[in-house]
Amino acid sequence: MNRLEKLAIRTWAGKAKVTGTLLGIGGAMVLTFYKGPQINIWSTKVHLLKHKDQHVAASHRGMDNHVLGSLLAVASCFSYATWLIIQAKMGERYPCDYSSTALMCATASVQTVVYAICKERNWSAWKLGWNIRLLTVAYTGFLASGFMVVLITWCVRKRGPLFVSVFNPLMLVFVAILGSLILDEKLHLGSIIGGVLIVIGLYAMLWAKGEEMKSMARLSHSKSSKEAEIITVGTAPAENDEDAIASGVSAAATANPRQ
Secondary structure: OOOOOOOOOOOHHHHHHHHHHHHHHHHHHHHHHOOOOEEOOOOOOOOOOOOOOHHHHHHHHHOOOHHHHHHHHHHHHHHHHHHHHHHHHHHHHOOOHHHHHHHHHHHHHHHHHHHHHHHOOOHHHHOOOOOHHHHHHHHHHHHHHHHHHHHHHHHHHHHOHHHHHOOOOHHHHHHHHHHHHHOOOOEEHHHHHHHHHHHHHHHHHHHHHHHHHHHHHHHHHHHHHHHHHHHHHHHHHHHHHHHHHHHHHHHHHHHOOOO
């Protein structure tokens, strides 16, 4: 709609772009909805959620609504895609990554505080101790909100929103790997198949974007060469005319030396 990307389905780059998108979505769906037999690749004794808070566990049991969660997940995907397009448009007029990130984080903080106060009235749930909750809040604030938004804004301005969005399904692969390493979650066959499909789709998209950038560079180079030729051809007759006029004046002066 905003013509930030060209599909070009007849070219190999366009076909790879569509194929990579479908593989990424399919891999994410397989990793999420299909488990299959359990696969034991490694085993660690780290389990950060071993002593889980009873209040958090009870609240998780009370929010077991898969339909509403699925609808909100789809709405989150559309919102994230729209946000990337807005970032691409905003970066053309306001290319200040740090100040725009600070404004977005401040606005989001106000919204989340108001929503949290409305939903959670138990003030004991707001307390942070020296445990996994403090680590989660610190990680979310510094990396997931601050550093990540700055990096996404910079990448969108440099390469476009599609280049940034193709790395989003890769997050599921890292979640599955880190979950098995530090949360004692088990890997299944669906996790392996989905991760492989996501990586293949990512490489296909990156290859397509690389080919598009090469073709755009060749096109811009050819346009600049043509413009240079037009300028050269346009200025050449004027120099020839000046030479002809100078030779005519010298010939006339030779024929009539008294003049």
